[in-house]
Amino acid sequence: MSHPPELPEIVRRAFDVSRRSGYVSFCRNETGRLLAMLAATRDGTMAEFGTGCGVGTAWLRSGVRGHKGSEKARIVTAELNPKLAGAAAEIFRDDDQVEVLAADWSTLRDRGPYSLLFLDAGEPTEVTVDAIADLVEDGGIVVLDDFVPCELWPPITGGRVDTLREHWLTDERFTAVEVMVAPDASTIIATKR
DSSP, X not given: OOOOTTSOHXXXXXXXXXXXXXXXXXXXXXXXXXXXXXXXXXXXEEEEEOOTTSHHHHHHHHHOOOOTTSOOOEEEXXXXXXXXXXXXXHHTTTOTTEEEEESOGGGGGGGOOEXXXXXETTOXXXXXXXXXXXXXXXXXXXXXXXXXXXXXXXXXXXXXXXXXXXXXXXXXXXXXXXXXXXXXXXEEEEEEO
16 A cells, blocks of 8 residues: 555555555544644643554654754653553563653553644543643643544533533633534543633
């Protein structure tokens, strides 16, 4: 399978690993480009909760750059499924700026605070504002993906109020916005005040 030439090499490798592993749930390219752009603005520690086969982490890594006179950026990511974590670890085997853990996301609680944190909104019990707020440094950014765009307020998904989206967009600890990355997909970007 060939990839569009505009994909960074690390992202192409992650897609190949994902395909070989039979894993089809991963970060969309539109969200990935957003992650790369945001990672390019960050120093310190970035994290992803729920690595899968490493596509989101690869997008983050594609944006990381060294800043003269500042702390070296690094990425730590946790995946509960050991097979998927092992596949993702292979992508970053020779990269000392990325650490892949075969572990629950909660193992990353003591490794912050994070300058950028990428989360899958598909697991609402794990991505509540209260569970995440203290893990992000002041001025740090949280990115949540996998939302379906909604023009209503309060936001409605599947005939119910989307309380996860509502809480992230209204929590006073963050300045947040929902951004459409494609006609059928949006992300929430929240900066800690």
